[in-house]
Structures are given as structure tokens and as C-alpha cells.
Amino acid sequence: MLLHIQKSGLTHAATAHDWWHRFGRVPKKGTRPLLVLRTKGPVDFVFDILDTEGRDVPVDAFAFPTFGDLSDNRFSEFMRAVGKERIDLVVLDSGDGQAGWIRLLAESKAETGKNVYQLAYNRNHAAPTRFVTVAHELAHLYLGHLGSDAGRRVPYRRDTPHELMEVEAEMVAYLVAMRNGLKPRSESYLANYKGAFEDLNLYAVTRAVNAVETAMGIASHKLWNEKS
Known part of the structure; x- marks a missing residue:
């Protein structure tokens, strides 16, 4: 870079x-x-x-670093939007080394319904870092890493190698953050998965970026990172 x-x-x-x-x-x-x-x-x-x-500087200060301005109120707005997407939010009280996770709770019984998920993030991180964590976990959903979801038009890609899953999800989080005024240090995280870049699915990444922004209630015309 x-x-x-x-x-x-x-x-x-x-x-x-x-x-x-x-x-x-x-x-x-x-x-x-x-x-x-x-x-x-x-x-x-x-x-x-x-x-x-x-x-x-604390030894673990850069475990999941993200620079930029984002207020807690703005972050809460995004979480309200995510909560309306059949996604149960869990707030973790963890150390700096724990960012978050996402998992499938229940598959929809309707043929074209949306599945139910549970997404967790660490409340002890700064708002910009929490934002990137949520974007990363949502990316796993919209990239098909948790399986297919007919209601969200998400294809089945659960057989994707773990290293490639992490590269794709972090790239989505990075693009969502950068498009909205934040600066995550994704290169430090991605350095652990250098060998997975050759099989990167750019179409899936681009599609997931738009889906994640929609789920978080981010409108392309709204400069949400301005001061509240």
C-alpha cells in the first residue's frame, strides 16, 4: 500500500x-x-x-486497530438497523483480543424467508473498531460462509477454505470502512492469510460490500461520519 x-x-x-x-x-x-x-x-x-x-503504548493497543471518527450514537444507529434484519445482537464484555463472531441460529421455514443469526461484538473497543467488527461478521453471512440464505439471495459457499473466508470477509470490512471514512489496519490482519489471495472471488466481495452497507442502514448519499 x-x-x-x-x-x-x-x-x-x-x-x-x-x-x-x-x-x-x-x-x-x-x-x-x-x-x-x-x-x-x-x-x-x-x-x-x-x-x-x-x-x-499498551502492548495490545493494536489488536484490532481502526482510525477515524465515529460516535457511539452513530454506531447505535447502525446496530438498530442490523437488529431489524433478523439478526440477534450480543454485546461482549471481553479483552482487547476478542473482536466478535457470527453464527446461524435458525433456518427459515419459508422457502424464500430470511434465516436468523446471532452476531456479537466487543463493547470495550472504540466505536470505529466495533463498526469494522460488525462489517466483518456480516460479510461472512453475505459471502455465504454460513451457508445459503434464500431470503437474502446468499449462495452456499460454506465449503470455502477458512483462510479464504477470512480474506474475503476482511476485504469487505475494509472496503465498507474506507467508503465511509474509517481507516482499519486490515493489512496486519490479512498478513496471516497471504496464501489465500490467489482464489479471491472479487464478485462475491463486491456484492457483499453493498449487502453489508444495506444491512447497516448506510445510504450512499448520507455522510454519516460527519459530526452528530
Whole structure:
């Protein structure tokens, strides 16, 4: 990606604002910022963690990092939309290493009805990270990783290799987040599944992105990441 072209070996980067407000750190004097493409503008400036100083960063601070602005109220709006989709939401009180999960609760008895699912997310994560978690878990549903769902027009792809499932779901979450003003560090997560990229189904990914945004009540014309 663009950041790694500018600085190979980079692990964690964020804006000066994010470094200060989330970790009490500031860019070192004379440090040159790195450029990233901004969602609704030309470019933004970020700094590598090694180019900042201040408070010590917790060891597990970047287990599921996502940068960007999203209020708890906005996140709650998205969850209300998801809850109307025959998806039971479970709020976890877990450590930083637990993000969330999704599972099939019941298949619809109607031939064209929607199945019922249960989706969990960690309430202890920041709202942007919770957003990406929910998008990732919903992606598994709409990619067919939990089986077919006639009511949602989801094909059966439960036999997809686990590594490929994770790559597809994280790519969907990444695209949904980036399209809506958030910056997940998906490359760190995807580095664990490098061998699965060759069989990536881009059509399924693109279709799932639209389905996830619809399920979360995200309208393409609404800039929901503006201040409430």
C-alpha cells in the first residue's frame, strides 16, 4: 500500500490528532509525515509510531486497530438497523483480543424467508473498531460462509477454505470502512492469510460490500461520519 511504499517496515500509523487523543503521543520534532489518500479529500498526513514520542503504548493497543471518527450514537444507529434484519445482537464484555463472531441460529421455514443469526461484538473497543467488527461478521453471512440464505439471495459457499473466508470477509470490512471514512489496519490482519489471495472471488466481495452497507442502514448519499 501507499504507506509501505513511503516507509517499508511500517507497522502502525495515524494522524497527529489520533496519536495525541488516543495514546498521548506527539510526532518527534523534525519528523516528516507520510501521505495517505483521504476518503473525501485529496490527502492526509500520518506518522509512524516510531516517529512519535510520549506515553507508552499498551502492548495490545493494536489488536484490532481502526482510525477515524465515529460516535457511539452513530454506531447505535447502525446496530438498530442490523437488529431489524433478523439478526440477534450480543454485546461482549471481553479483552482487547476478542473482536466478535457470527453464527446461524435458525433456518427459515419459508422457502424464500430470511434465516436468523446471532452476531456479537466487543463493547470495550472504540466505536470505529466495533463498526469494522460488525462489517466483518456480516460479510461472512453475505459471502455465504454460513451457508445459503434464500431470503437474502446468499449462495452456499460454506465449503470455502477458512483462510479464504477470512480474506474475503476482511476485504469487505475494509472496503465498507474506507467508503465511509474509517481507516482499519486490515493489512496486519490479512498478513496471516497471504496464501489465500490467489482464489479471491472479487464478485462475491463486491456484492457483499453493498449487502453489508444495506444491512447497516448506510445510504450512499448520507455522510454519516460527519459530526452528530
